Amino acid sequence: MKIINLIEDTKGRDECVAAHGLSFYVETEKHKLLLDLGPSSQTIDNAKALGINLTEIETVVLSHGHYDHSGGIIPFTMINDTAKIYFQESAKEDYYADDGLEAKERYRYIGIDKNIVALPQAKILNGDAKIDDDIEVFTIKERSRKLPSTNKNLLIKKDGELKHDDFGHEHFLVIRENSKSVLLSGCAHNGILSILDAYIDKFKEAPDLVVSGFHLMKKTEYNESEIEEIKGIAKELKKYSSRFVTCHCTSVPAYEIMKPVLGGQLEYVHSGEEINF
Numbered sequence: 004m005k006i007i008n009l010i011e012d013t014k015g016r017d018e019c020v021a022a023h024g025l026s027f028y029v030e031t032e033k034h035k036l037l038l039d040l041g042p043s044s045q046t047i048d049n050a051k052a053l054g055i056n057l058t059e060i061e062t063v064v065l066s067h068g069h070y071d072h073s074g075g076i077i078p079f080t081m082i083n084d085t086a087k088i089y090f091q092e093s094a095k096e097d098y099y100a101d102d103g104l105e106a107k108e109r110y111r112y113i114g115i116d117k118n119i120v121a122l123p124q125a126k127i128l129n130g131d132a133k134i135d136d137d138i139e140v141f142t143i144k145e146r147s148r149k150l151p152s153t154n155k156n157l158l159i160k161k162d163g164e165l166k167h168d169d170f171g172h173e174h175f176l177v178i179r180e181n182s183k184s185v186l187l188s189g190c191a192h193n194g195i196l197s198i199l200d201a202y203i204d205k206f207k208e209a210p211d212l213v214v215s216g217f218h219l220m221k222k223t224e225y226n227e228s229e230i231e232e233i234k235g236i237a238k239e240l241k242k243y244s245s246r247f248v249t250c251h252c253t254s255v256p257a258y259e260i261m262k263p264v265l266g267g268q269l270e271y272v273h274s275g276e277e278i279n280f
């Protein structure tokens with residue numbers, strides 16, 4: 004299995020740009036697919052620079068309804084109008100970030116381009132779905148752990164009112180090949196620990212590899228309580244036999260807090276880099 008980061012927040016290979024967002028190219032013996040398409044057409048430019056032919060993609064999984072994971076979808080459809088694009092029905096709702104009282108515009112729209120919903124190749128889901136024998140997505144029915152505090156500024160607009168997002172629009176991609184299993188998540192807004200609990204409840208064992216942002220990033224420095232929260236997540240992850248690769252919304256500072264706890268069990272993948280698996 005080949006897994007390549009097409010775009011994320013930090014630069015890896017010189018020929019690839021970095022941008023706030025996420026996209027992964029995954030190639031197996033039977034499939035060529037994408038998890039997310041980053042914030043813009045820059046994702047497509049990076050794929051071209053890496054020699055990846057996106058016209059061969061047959062499946063796109065949009066992990067959740069935020070712009071930084073979906074902005075490249077419409078540009079992608081200009082070169083590939085046959086790949087099926089899977090997302091949860093609630094991903095089409097109106098999502099916002101609360102940037103605080105000092106922001107020029109406090110409530111910033113972060114949802115998807117609604118043109119995505121009308122695409123003929125869009126496959127709108129309500130819950131878990133098996134795409135084929137090797138690929139499926141699952142959702143969180145009920146979180147088993149406390150929601151990470153770094154998600155508290157993310158909102159949904161319902162009936163004209165802004166409320167805390169419950170992240171029901173988030174689903175998680177599972178790929179199997181040669182008796183190995185990979186769990187891919189975009190931002191793990193529901194909390195990576197709750198996601199792993201749901202995975203084990205469904206599949207009765209831990210994945211071999213977990214690739215995900217952990218959504219632990221902040222625009223300001225972490226306070227002591229937040230540092231302890233991040234360390235606590237790392238300590239829980241260490242209990243698993245899985246290998247973890249993170250990026251994007253984890254942020255490098257949070258990764259550096261987690262790394263001493265997890266050691267070689269945790270890696271960071273940068274824009275344009277391949278995960279050896």
